[in-house]
Every structure is written in C-alpha cells, then in structure tokens.
Amino acid sequence: MKNLFLFFNRTKFFMFFILLQLIVFTIISRNSSYQQTSILNSSSSISGWMYQQKKSVSDYFNLRKENEILSEQNALLKQESFNNYSIVSDNEILIKKETYERQYSFQPSVIIQNSVNKRKNILTMNIGRNKEVKQEMGVVNSRGIVGFTLNSSAHYSTIMSLMHEDFRIPVKPLNDSCVGVLTWLKQDKINEISVKGIPSYFNIKKGDTIVSQGGSGIFPKGEFVGVVKTIQQEAGNNNQVLKLITFVDFNALNHVFVVKNIYQEEVDSLQNIEQN
C-alpha cells in the first residue's frame, strides 16, 4: 500500500498530464461526428463577434468583386423574366398562382470566417437562431452550393463547407437522371470535388454540369455544383468517378443564402411517426 502511494506521488505530474489529455479527448471524440452539437465552435458569441469586427474591415477590399457577382446575378434574373420569351405553341397551358406552392425560401447572410487549408473546412456566418437557422440547412451563393449549417448560436452559425471530407449529398447531371454522391476526396484540391457512384453506362461527357438532386430536402433540386473536368473508372467496380471544378470560388466567399425548406418539419414529424 505504501509503495502504491509512493508510486502515485512520484508520477503525480504524469498522472495530471494524462488526466488533462483524457478531458481533451472526450471533447475531441464528442465533436468528431458532425451531427452532434459541439462545445467549441466559432459560432460562440465571443469569437463570432470578433470575426464580425474583422469582417467589417476586410469587406472593403472585396467590393469590386462582389459588385461583379451581383450584376452577374441580376443579368441571370433578367433572363428568367417571362417578357423575354415569345410564344411558340398554340397549346395553352394555364399556369395559375395556385398551381405552385413555395417550398424553399432564402435568407441572405454573410460569411465572416472562411477556411480552405484544412481537410475539414468549417465556415462561420453572421446569422443564427435569431433568424431561425437550424442544423442541416443548405447554404448556397449566387453561383452554387456552399455547404450546410452545423451549429448555431444566437447570432452566428457554423457551416460545413463542400471542402470537408465528411460532406455528402446526392447530385445528378443536369440532363440525366442518374444519381451520384458528392464527396471531397483526399486528392481533390480547393475548388475541386468528386462525384462517386454513377454507373459507367451513363454517358457523361467532359463539360457537363452537375446539379443537386434535391432528394434530401436540404437543397432545392437543380442547385449548381460544378462542371465535369475529367472522368475516371473506379477500381474494382463498374462505377465512374467524376472530377468537378466547382462554380463557387471557395477562396472568395462572401454573400450567401441559407435555404429553408418549409416542408422540413412536416417531413421530420412523419419520419418520427415511422420510427416509433
């Protein structure tokens, strides 16, 4: 017994070190899965506020680029206008207001903390629970998909970027119906991303556009992701791997929109009934 006490006395410092490491490891293991809320994240009010201050200075440097993007988006919206279309068919198709019901709404926001250098890139934006941001809401900008939300504090939220090794969403080619999984593979650099799981017999060409499939309810159908750069055969099975260049420039993220699926609660409550 005495020897035991002596042993503990001698290794006191080491034991204390191990204790602290154990505390840290519980934090690490609790956060490693992205569905769980984490204690440490930059959506917390102190660091969020500080990033906001930094952003308010650095915003001025990006004004020119932001203006370009805005005018580009304006041009796109103008093109969509019905006035640009001439009627080519006599078959009258009646489109009334009641035919459609809004499923997705968009909430504007600004990325205040960007990250591109890591394997797990997490961004911070400046709206949170005050604007009813919840977990797993899609985030897009005028060019395409950016990521989806993880944690929210009162005024800030963290976003899992497309440039994150755990990011997965179903995607499809714009003019085809096959579905693949969007993944950021190890060899992908920044602004590159891969699509896995599309069988080889689907004829996909270089330069095809890949869009979101919309099945998960996080993103609307047809939200842009990227353009196919190269096509490779996956080793060992009959699938192909598509390498894309993303439309979104992740080095220069600024204005984004949070996608709210109005039907999400309905879907969730239905799934809860099925599970119970």
Place this chain on the structure above:
Amino acid sequence: MRLILLNIVRFIFLVLLQVFVINQINLGFLAPYISLVVYVSFLLTFPIRASKYVTLLVALFLGLTIDMFLNTNGIHASACVLLAFLRPFLLSRLQTDSPMDEIEELTVFTEDIQKYTLYIFILIFCFFLWLFLLEEFSFSKIPLIILKTILSTIFSTLLIILGQYLLFRKPKS
C-alpha cells in the same frame, strides 16, 4: 504581479495575432504542407518558476481558446498540453551556465541562441507531430505527416525567434 499581467496581455495578443494575422496568410501551393503557429510562443516564454501544474492548465486553456476560433475540436488543446508537459524536462537540460533563479522567463536574450533554437525546435516538433497525427487520425499517412511536421516546425521556429527579437527587450544586467 507584473509578470501575471504581462502574461495575460501576451496571451490575448498572441491569440489575436494567430487568428487574425497569421491564419489569414495565403501560402498558395504550400498551404497543405505548412501551418504557421506562433501562439505557442506564449508557452515557451511562460515564467520558469511557475508551477508545472499551473503551466499545464494554462496550456489547456490556451489550446481551447485557439480551438474555439479555428473550429478544430480540441486538437490544439491536446498538443498544447503535451508541449507544456515536455517543457520541464527540456528546461532542466537547457540551463547550465547561467544561474536559474536570476531570470524569470526564457527568451532569445537570456539564452545561448543555438541552445535556445534547439529547445524551441524540439518542443514545436513534438507539438506539430502530435497535432497532425490527431488531425489526420491515421498511421497510414506517416510520410505526409512527417513532411508537414518538419516544414511547419522550421517555419514556425523561424517566425517565433524573429518575433522574439522584435517584441522582447534585453533584460538589464
């Protein structure tokens, strides 16, 4: 008392420097291989007469603060605690000629530059090795981890030593 205040100021300054200046530097094609870390300079120059246990706790707090800003889930905290744990063993070896109780903290001015560089290099090497192991969480990528560790260690050590020349004053003798 003066030393405590000085260290609190230093803590805040180094965290802000790390998050808002060093981490905003765009390293271009080197970005996947080098991560610059200067905030550990706080632990390297932490008062040598402070209790080892206090040092460990301060290291934990420093690491968690950085983790909060960088969204890195506690891996910086773990690496900082390791660094603070290894520090006393190196300290006892570092000081041979000048008497220990005359100085409060170790900087480039109180030590022989070669020895001091080695001291920083070893500690930061261990720090990065542990950090990248936790970040990748696999042993299959050992070559990449070693490469990243060596490059990051060299550049961070240089930065820290240059920073100390700029920010520390020569103690009056």
